[in-house]
Amino acid sequence: MINGSVSTGTPSEVLSRRLSRRWDLPPSALSLLRDIDFDVQTLPSRTSIIEEGQRATACCLILDGVTSRFQLTQGGERQIHEVHVAGDMPDLLSLHLRKMDHSLRTLSECRVAFVTHEQIWGLCRQSEEINAALWRETLIDAAIFRTSIIRVGRLPAVSRVAHLFVELTLRLQLIGRAEDNHFNIELSQQEMGDVLALSFVSVNRALKELRSYSIVRLINRYLTILDWDKLVSIAQFEDTYLHLKE
Amino acid sequence: MINGSVSTGTPSEVLSRRLSRRWDLPPSALSLLRDIDFDVQTLPSRTSIIEEGQRATACCLILDGVTSRFQLTQGGERQIHEVHVAGDMPDLLSLHLRKMDHSLRTLSECRVAFVTHEQIWGLCRQSEEINAALWRETLIDAAIFRTSIIRVGRLPAVSRVAHLFVELTLRLQLIGRAEDNHFNIELSQQEMGDVLALSFVSVNRALKELRSYSIVRLINRYLTILDWDKLVSIAQFEDTYLHLKE
DNA sequence: CGACCCTTTGAAAGGAATCAACTTATGTGG
């Protein structure tokens, strides 16, 4: 299940790589990162990381696997705001918002490293660069939410599914886990529906369509993208919001 | 048009009040805020503040009026991610994201105060509290986006309109501009549709329904909420995401 | 082997979009 092939390393290394993605961190910042204490845990699929209403005292860094950020509607539907992969810190926001307004849980088996808020606050105090880099990560999350508003509000079902596939592929490529445009997407069709605000029936029909044009293959949650350009075009995808390069 | 009744004052005062909304800032931080140079401008309705693709060198603080954060889809539809009111700083994110992935423009005549990035970076360096408060503001924006995903993805038309009304009322009450549950909403029905991912026809029909039950009155963009509890209930509104109190 | 979860497909129902026409304000210039 856990695929440690590429973006492996100690939690500090994973975090350093992530934060120096756009600009190199100064050596002083890197050495600060090396001194952090991480509490690494392996969590089974569908384990809660933090629940709506709770107050966090630590943040987590995903080392392996996929997690979901979600909220339940009054009607009992689950809206997944965002899916997180290795290298992401899904609850960074808890640093400055006391009460969680949504929940986090694993979608697959995950390896996760916890860091206390105290330590992160210390890092931010000691390094302007780390402060900026972490803030920036939360801003990119916000950009992903904005794009999700459009995905869910404006795109037809097939485009929504295509858009999710493109986004996940790009984010996984960034950590070297989808080089050849194929990877384990970990999501059931119901869960894709939870992300895209679609019923699982509609997701299924969208997949059928994408398959019928030989654009993707999806077998046992293993996704292969056969025609990238067509997929991007159907998704009406524009990658600015991911802020991949500066 | 410009209603300077309550949250008036110099830009520094408006900003101080905003940032000490949840926790008092220490005197040292307050004095830093007093020393900022603001460039105050009055912008006509529908004026661009910053465009997608551009790089900002300053942030703005809204003193009066309403602005929109939006993006155009490939189909030419306008999705308004968020509406901003007095006290908001809609482009704080430009501090750490080079290229804007969306645009900002006024929806009504606005009074806006610009501050250079240089000055804000300076503030964040000099005051941990200001750094945290500004970061926090961007995190609340993100929470608003998350809620918008659910609003647009899961709620029927009437609930969406109701939800927008409740959100705007609460945010305006926070700055003392909707005390008696009535205020100028500044949005046309088309613009409400742009926020809610609805056609203006559907917005119109939703309004008709809300009016028919005497829940709201809306005349010349002036909104009066007649039955708050019913509106909240129809909206399926839960205010945690606004992080009003800690 | 059977229970369970996920996927697949068909048929019917429902909600919003679209198309279209008409009304109501607002504003401008003759």
Place this chain on the structure above:
DNA sequence: CCACATAAGTTGATTCCTTTCAAAGGGTCG
């Protein structure tokens, strides 16, 4: 001051897409 133009609001009829309901098929694991 009114004629006309323009933007915004209202309403009905139809179409389209997605949901819901229903049932069958496939895979996995105790």
